[in-house]
Amino acid sequence: MGAAAARHWAAVHDEAAVATVGRTVYTLLPQARPAEARRLAEQAIAALGRILEIPLRAAVSRAAGGPAELPELRAEVDDILRVTTASPDTPTVAGLAETHAQVLLLHFADELARRPRLRHPGIDAMLEHDRVRDTDYAASVAIWLDAVGNVGEAAKRLTIHPNTLKYRLRRARELFGIDLDHPDVRLSCWLQLRLTGADACAHEARVRFGPS
Structure with missing residues (x-):
């Protein structure tokens, strides 16, 4: 060449x-x-x-x-x-x-x-929870962040009811200590989830298995 x-x-x-x-x-x-x-x-x-x-x-x-x-x-x-x-x-x-x-x-x-200690520990805990228990917290948070906090749009993309998404977001705060009300935390979480492909994985799951 x-x-x-x-x-x-x-x-x-x-x-x-x-x-x-x-x-x-x-x-x-x-x-x-x-x-x-x-x-x-x-x-x-x-x-x-x-x-x-x-x-x-x-x-x-x-x-x-x-x-x-x-x-x-x-x-x-x-x-x-x-x-x-x-x-x-x-x-x-x-x-x-x-x-x-x-x-x-x-x-x-x-x-x-290079410096994994910079990761938000709640993100890793959430991803592990999803892997072990077959839940969709990470995808739900990622797509909600992609939708700039628009619950209706995010729920549509996830093919779930808006109340289901609100429940998942509340539980993500309670279970993993992720303060989604703080803009800097939202940015940090979005970047980390974006790199894991959590939003894409959610779309693929819906295509293969349908809504849950």
Whole structure:
């Protein structure tokens, strides 16, 4: 792949510099404006995809102010590729503007993995309770948070009665010490539940098994 990319960039940009690390090809485009860099990246993905017959993704960083910024911009590109290569729904060519939220969540997940003591203990207790007792507290809280506290909308997504959801939210407070009235706690819980995929798991369960 690196050789094919080097040939391509040599043909389309006189000053392009190409380096391959593992399965990633990094390309420097001196003097290229952001719009031109994106256009050339789109062309490269199309051309190399035809040659290599494999799906490809490209990440475009912001312009460098000097050589000292290159390590930071490489990290930016790596972050974007972590997002876009993990999901087929992401753009083939993307920058940080299109992936900012997902990149932020990735870094949050990395930090929790390095420092698990930062997790809210009630979240882990709630997830374990759901696993052992086949309850839906985590999914209910996650989808309620996704709905910005709209009980009717969240209950509709969960295919349960609004009173059932209100009961689950009250019990989540009582059983796991999660203060959903506090905005900072809501944000912390939403981030942790989002990373576990609790809201997606609830949807899949409803599709397979129907409402409960």
